[in-house]
Amino acid sequence: MLVASHLECVRGERSLFRNLAFRLDEGELLYLQGRNGSGKTSLLRMLCGLLPPAAGEIRWKGETIGRLGEDYRRELCFLGHLNAIKEELTPLENLRASAKLADTPLDEDLALEALETLGLAGRADLACRYLSQGQKRRVALARLVHERKSLWLLDEPFVALDTAAVELVAGLIGAHLQRGGLAVLTTHQPVNIPAGTVRQLVLGSC
Amino acid sequence: MLVASHLECVRGERSLFRNLAFRLDEGELLYLQGRNGSGKTSLLRMLCGLLPPAAGEIRWKGETIGRLGEDYRRELCFLGHLNAIKEELTPLENLRASAKLADTPLDEDLALEALETLGLAGRADLACRYLSQGQKRRVALARLVHERKSLWLLDEPFVALDTAAVELVAGLIGAHLQRGGLAVLTTHQPVNIPAGTVRQLVLGSC
Amino acid sequence: MSKGFNWYHFSSPQTFYPLAGKMIPWFWALAALFGIAGLIVGFLIAPTDAQQGEGYRIIFLHVPASWMSMFIYLVMAFWAALGLAFNFRLSAMMAQALAPTGALFAFLSLWTGALWGKPMWGAWWVWDARLTSELILLFLYVGFIALQASIDDPRRADKAGAILALVGVVNVPIIYFSVKWWNTLHQGSTVNIAKSSMAKVMLVGMLLCALACWMYAIAVALMRVRKIVLERERHTEWVKAELAQEK
Amino acid sequence: MLNAVFSLIARDLRLGMRRQADIASVLFFFIIVVSLFPLGIGPEPDQLRRLAPGILWVAALLATMLSLPRLFADDHRDGTLEQLALSPQPLGLIVLGKVAAHWLVSGLPLTLLAPVLGLQFDLSSEALQALTLSLLIGTPALSGIGAIGAALTLGVRGGGVLLSLLILPLYIPVLIFGAGAVEATVTGVGAQAHLSLLGALTLAGVFFAPWPTAAALRIALE
Amino acid sequence: MLNAVFSLIARDLRLGMRRQADIASVLFFFIIVVSLFPLGIGPEPDQLRRLAPGILWVAALLATMLSLPRLFADDHRDGTLEQLALSPQPLGLIVLGKVAAHWLVSGLPLTLLAPVLGLQFDLSSEALQALTLSLLIGTPALSGIGAIGAALTLGVRGGGVLLSLLILPLYIPVLIFGAGAVEATVTGVGAQAHLSLLGALTLAGVFFAPWPTAAALRIALE
């Protein structure tokens, strides 16, 4: 479904990788690995369509993602290094705003449920500024509970999470794959994801 | 050497922990554990003197840290969730500026060496803005290579680091303890630190 | 196909570089030729003005500079748009090369205008529509240059610059028609002069000077483009070969 | 589709309320500039009355310009901008939403405040009306045009200055017609012509500007 | 000890150079405010000459005030402020260093630029001298006093406004003596008295202000 071919990434004057190709089908997980600075984040941003590749192309269901535009973005859920939450808003407000933006509006009960799943039950009405590092990450991850997108691009989702939360999120990814979703994941932590097919892709050393 | 007694932490209207006490001697590591939001960061900031405890006191070599003031801070190295590096400056400039501030000036060769130890050899002259997440963390951690402070307070130093870097930093902490230093550490990742005595402190659930 | 091929052929920096090198001396020669002719007409042939004295001769620099400042902006925006739309490397470089020359002419127009304004209106500067919009033009050039200079990645710099250049195009008709749309201190358009007695000579002089400026602009822009090509393509084989050859 | 845009506006407004700074600092800046001038210039009422339209419009323009760097910068820093760019709505529409929210928390309060400050300068009631009207018509253009500059300079070295450098030339016509409208009313010429030009600028600014802005944002995110 | 402070100044200056925004945006803002007024007010040279000292001083004050919110905010956001507070130097001294750096990238360039802009207004050479001197003496006070406000409002909801609210009353004396000095020169009274009052304000501002600032910073970090 997601096919990349001959991808090249150039940052500054440095070529991070070239001639990279992979294919990812329904229910499969692509596990991106590589040292710090090897270009994992850059690759994920290419897969989103945020960063145009220096060469090569990316196809979703046979069509290049540039051509698909909004139709591709409608099936996409990207979680980056940054949490994309507003410190002034509460977890509840953050979650509902991001859901509306993704065109999957969420009523308050469902949103509260999602937050509860991530262990934020008592904090739903506290401005995110007061949350601990891990709690902020959990707010960002709460989107995964309800958004039904087919392609998940997750850039180190487990950062700052405690072990219980890591397992929880791994479970969410597993369930997503089971439903026939696709996922691309980077992480430096050893994590056990209950997935059928896991494709490994190791990016060259920087 | 570092003794805390009857510590209580109140955030908002929530009491995160109370009646917390520990003692840490030379060459010992205090390994803080706890769920997200259990107050690890808050405790570390208390130990720095940034956050006054709601109750209890912290003594360094028998004297309360409030009384010691600058003399205490001279022996202290704190690394928080934030990297405290300037995105506009290069790793080299960042490292040298922070060294001067800590009153342990660093000539260029030594600084380059420290950066090299952390695998930033080729990036010393690139503005930090262009670095990957892990590389930024490495810049922040480069201080540990040369600063000879006796108490290290490290708040999740391993976040965003790849496995090689995690081992390296663990080694740095081990060497510090061997030299008779003290360290307080939080991390959610399972890490193997070559330390003599490791004291564990588990903060209550939130 | 063949037409398209030609275009791509000449728009490749590699073929363009030597071609530009050959054209530059010709444009310099033309610039000198027209310049000398224009000066002769302007300073020797054209009679002294009854009201304005010798001072009016500044018109031979002022008007061509004003024209060129507007014209170059249009050309620059054109190249920038082409680069943005089709990703032609060369046309973005063209836009970048034209900007400083355009800024120079805008500055000259303002400066000569101000010099002239002092005796004519009794002030170096008034905030009227023509003067203000010409000042805006200078700001736009400076903004374009500053924006490109402050973005490290040349590809991003090109695209951002192109957007700015295109947005700024609206200013050019405003400058041109400002004297018509608002009643200003500034002189109206050419027609007024055409009615006066010495119109023909002056018009010829101005046109000659304008042609000289035009040729100068092309020559300088080509030189600058060559430099930009070398800098941007310094990692490619042909540039390395070229540089080795020059040594 | 429009639904998502409205919710974006609502979110930005809620953020503005939560922070308050966004609204109040623009307003407060406006008040300061307007009230400081009499202090610096001297209090002759005749002179002040003559200067009022200019001072008020310049102050409104500056106040808007100051709030611009943050228009996209906060979203950029915390990763929200990526999410906006990845949402299934056209980015231009999203930008339009943000421009609308920006106007609601800067241009609109300025407009509402201006007549009160104008009173200070002893302006006649027609002049006050013309002032309010010109601000109401003109300030959306400031937000719209400003968005282009904010997007172009996002994350760029020397962003703040560059922004002013890029935006200012484009603001000058708004200033001239805006202050012109008030002056024309004061001198009895009638503000009609100025106001319709201002309206044209605003229409162009609000409906044309989001597209280059969206393009510039995509470039900034690369 | 002073060594560390100087190195802090050096770092801040280098940051300023690297960002350019810090220096140039203040300057550019200053230029804009000063040049926009003739646009809004109308170009009669006599009137402009009379208004020049006030406009220039107000503009300098506003430009300084605008750069204040970022005085500590950047350091706060990226964690540097914690490190500053934890360094073995007295925090007051560090603040003094930051104030000095702030003046070097805002007050000083403003002072150097002012006579050039004054020329635009057709000021006499004595007036220009008085203007420059008053700015040179007065601007350090703006940085020093401003630091208190910046620290008090750090990370506070509605910081921007609050900052202006807190700082403005303290700035007004500086404005009055500063513009007063120039006017006194123009009217031939002599600027001596104004300038020495200004000097006193600056001494107080620069050497007294860092201590409350440091205390406020510690509170902000809790």
Ligand code: HEM
């Ligand atoms: C800084 C001040 C000035 C600026 C920015 C300026 C700008 C311009 C521009 C842009 C044009 C060309 C536009 C066109 O062809 O319609 C022009 C033409 C001209 N300017 Fe100026 N000008 C300034 C001052 C003056 C002064 C002081 C005079 C003399 C009183 C003057 C006399 C003319 C004349 C005679 C033309 C030619 C008009 C024509 O033939 O079309 N300008 N100026």
Ligand SMILES: Nc1ncnc2c1ncn2[C@@H]1O[C@H](COP(=O)(O)OP(=O)(O)OP(=O)(O)O)[C@@H](O)[C@H]1O
């Ligand atoms: N302008 C530039 N010049 C040179 N190198 C650059 C430039 N911009 C980015 N880079 C390099 O590109 C790489 C970007 O890597 P990226 O962020 O994709 O890494 P990553 O694999 O996600 O790393 P991490 O595990 O640390 O998150 C880094 O090595 C960085 O140093």
Ligand SMILES: Nc1ncnc2c1ncn2[C@@H]1O[C@H](COP(=O)(O)OP(=O)(O)OP(=O)(O)O)[C@@H](O)[C@H]1O
């Ligand atoms: N004003 C407030 N009202 C209520 N609770 C608050 C307030 N401010 C902070 N808190 C709570 O205090 C706790 C702060 O925890 P802290 O940052 O010390 O956690 P941590 O153990 O470091 O967590 P992590 O592992 O996620 O970094 C959080 O649970 C947060 O929700």
Ligand SMILES: [Mg+2]
């Ligand atoms: Mg990464």
Ligand SMILES: [Mg+2]
């Ligand atoms: Mg923590």
